[in-house]
Amino acid sequence: MRQNIHARVAEFIQNPLESFDKYSEEDLFMSLEYYLILSVFFSLLSSVTTVFGMNSIATMFFNIQTEEMVLWMALPVTFTAILLVLISGLFLSGIFLHIFVIITGGKRGYVRTVKSIIFASTPALIFGWVPVAGIVAFIWSFILAIFSTRKLQEISTARAVLALIIPMTVLLIIIASLSGVYIYTYYLE
Structure with a gap:
């Protein structure tokens, strides 16, 4: 189950539509291996930027000094948390998205x-940890999700857009509602 990850990432970055064709029939476990490798890469770099970035912000704005030992202890916890969110998020978002694909x-x-989702995640997992470039990478991944859903599910672009926009809208409404309930319950009473 050896893959040339560098070549595969380059293919998905440079020619995503051709890559969707090339890898659409591969075994799920090969795709999961690819996703896991990229998730470990993202989790490692993202945990470093998160832990040390938050420390810099705390020092700069609040004059809070964090012991270096605490920062190093926070890294594996942050790494593990990010990795678990990515892996569980893949399957949960897959279920949620698939309902709307159907x-x-x-x-x-x-x-x-x-x-x-795996194929479209490539830009976000490669560049998403970079503070400003990450925003572009996540937008790029969203656009690729439209095309990969269209290609792999054999539906029109309009249907693929709906399959992605509707669950995002539902999720935002749920988050906004829960936030409103929380604010009302704890701050307005």
């Missing part, structure tokens, strides 16, 4: 939905 006419199965 609603919009996709009939190619849950595995293809998960693969579309």
Whole structure:
């Protein structure tokens, strides 16, 4: 199960549509291995930027000094948390997205939905840890998610957009509602 990760990342970055064709029929475990390797890379770099970035902000704005030992202890915890969120998030978002893929006419199965998320995640997992470039990488991944969902589920672009926008809107409404309840309960009473 050896993959040339560098070549594969380059393919997904440079020619994503061709890469969707090339890897759409591969075994799910090969795709999961690819995702896991990129997730470890992202988690490692993201945990370093998060821990040391938060320390810099605390020092700069609040004059709070953190012991170096605490920072080094926070790294494995942060790394593990990010990695667990990425792995569980892949399958949970796959379920959530697949419900809307089915609603919009996709009939190619849950595995293809998960693969579309894996393939589209490449820019976010490679560049997402970089503070400003990460925003562009996540937008790029969202656009790729539209195309990978369209390709792997064999639905139109409009249906793929709906399959992605509807769950995001539902999720934002749920988050806003829960935030409103929290604020009302704890701050306005």
